[in-house]
Amino acid sequence: MKTSRTSPLLRTTALLALAISLALAGCGGGEAPEGDAKAAETAGKDGKPEEKKAEAVPVEVAEVAKRPISASYAGTANLEAPVEAQVVAKTSGVMLQLLAEEGDMVKAGQVLARIDPDRPRLEMERARATLRKLENNYRRSQELLASKLVSAEASDQIRYDLEAARAAYDMTQLELSYTNIVAPIDGVIATRNAKPGNLIQLNSSLFRIVDISRLEAVLNVPERDLATMKPGLAVRMLADAMPGRVFEGSIDRVSPVVDGGSGTFRVVTKFKGGEGLRPGMFGRIEVVYDSRTDALTVPRQALLEDAGETAVYAVRDSKAVRVPIEVGYLSGELAEVRKGLKEGEQVVTAGKITLRDGATVEVLNPAAGAVEAAKVADVAETPAR
Numbered sequence: 001m002k003t004s005r006t007s008p009l010l011r012t013t014a015l016l017a018l019a020i021s022l023a024l025a026g027c028g029g030g031e032a033p034e035g036d037a038k039a040a041e042t043a044g045k046d047g048k049p050e051e052k053k054a055e056a057v058p059v060e061v062a063e064v065a066k067r068p069i070s071a072s073y074a075g076t077a078n079l080e081a082p083v084e085a086q087v088v089a090k091t092s093g094v095m096l097q098l099l100a101e102e103g104d105m106v107k108a109g110q111v112l113a114r115i116d117p118d119r120p121r122l123e124m125e126r127a128r129a130t131l132r133k134l135e136n137n138y139r140r141s142q143e144l145l146a147s148k149l150v151s152a153e154a155s156d157q158i159r160y161d162l163e164a165a166r167a168a169y170d171m172t173q174l175e176l177s178y179t180n181i182v183a184p185i186d187g188v189i190a191t192r193n194a195k196p197g198n199l200i201q202l203n204s205s206l207f208r209i210v211d212i213s214r215l216e217a218v219l220n221v222p223e224r225d226l227a228t229m230k231p232g233l234a235v236r237m238l239a240d241a242m243p244g245r246v247f248e249g250s251i252d253r254v255s256p257v258v259d260g261g262s263g264t265f266r267v268v269t270k271f272k273g274g275e276g277l278r279p280g281m282f283g284r285i286e287v288v289y290d291s292r293t294d295a296l297t298v299p300r301q302a303l304l305e306d307a308g309e310t311a312v313y314a315v316r317d318s319k320a321v322r323v324p325i326e327v328g329y330l331s332g333e334l335a336e337v338r339k340g341l342k343e344g345e346q347v348v349t350a351g352k353i354t355l356r357d358g359a360t361v362e363v364l365n366p367a368a369g370a371v372e373a374a375k376v377a378d379v380a381e382t383p384a385r
Contacts, residue, residue, distance in 0.1 A: 059351035
């Protein structure tokens with residue numbers, strides 16, 4: 001059997017080809033690698049790679065402008081009716097007639113219901129008969145006393161009985177009048193607790209009448225605002241039941257005592273009733289205690305709160321610059337700027353969460369910035385109607 005062996009000539013040829021390829025690679029010959037080609041494409045004219053530009057952050061802005069602003073305290077409270085009355089039965093009996101229902105407006109003295117008057121009327125007739133009898137007896141006793149036919153003591157006794165009979169008669173008249181249930185005040189009937197045919201007991205509650213011509217709301221204000229709350233200050237209220245409407249009122253009275261447990265004091269505000277306001281409604285109340293007509297302001301949504309410092313992002317040369325500011329009054333959607341910004345500058349209102357100091361920004365509303373800010377001012381300073 002023959003064993004095949006590699007020819008010395010073939011081995012020599014292979015080694016020579018390997019040496020030639022290594023030499024070409026060391027001298028830079030051949031086609032450049034793909035990575036080197038990309039680096040060459042991105043190189044500048046001086047042969048150095050160009051730096052990649054940072055992407056601009058899209059933001060919305062508003063203009064720093066002078067607008068009216070007011071200082072106020074805001075709180076919530078339920079409306080209450082300071083004047084209301086429980087109408088109770090002053091006599092007992094069966095209700096014969098119901099003359100008013102819930103929701104009816106009534107006047108003081110108006111008859112709301114009637115109780116069966118037969119028994120009180122009979123009692124009154126009996127008392128009247130007794131009174132007439134005693135009046136005649138007293139008249140005869142006076143004639144006899146003048147003739148000295150009766151003693152003065154006997155005549156005085158008849159006089160005392162006559163006075164008692166008159167009082168009893170007046171009492172029966174009063175009991176008869178109680179069968180007409182009347183309204184003690186002007187107002188609206190809030191509740192009715194009886195029906196015709198019911199047996200009415202003495203002192204049972206029949207109606208509740210509420211005077212809605214004037215309503216009150218009580219605020220519990222922190223003691224730090226004690227010096228700013230004065231009777232007569234203007235008050236604005238928004239009622240959740242009637243969105244979009246602003247109701248005007250004023251402070252009626254301020255408690256001079258601070259509650260030691262809560263650290264608050266009572267401020268009673270008053271509002272004119274009607275126009276849809278009802279007792280029990282929930283209101284968001286703002287007490288305006290100072291105002292400025294020409295304050296430098298920004299929208300409150302532009303403010304940044306960080307470690308007790310208030311700042312904004314101002315747009316300068318297409319970059320976001322973090323600017324610490326000193327804030328004055330806060331009112332609605334506006335904040336007063338006392339230090340840090342100038343009129344006409346633009347501040348970021350939307351998109352500030354992803355911003356960093358010095359970041360490049362793209363303003364999405366350059367022409368609408370001032371318009372949006374003006375809308376904010378209009379909302380914050382809309383006069384109460």
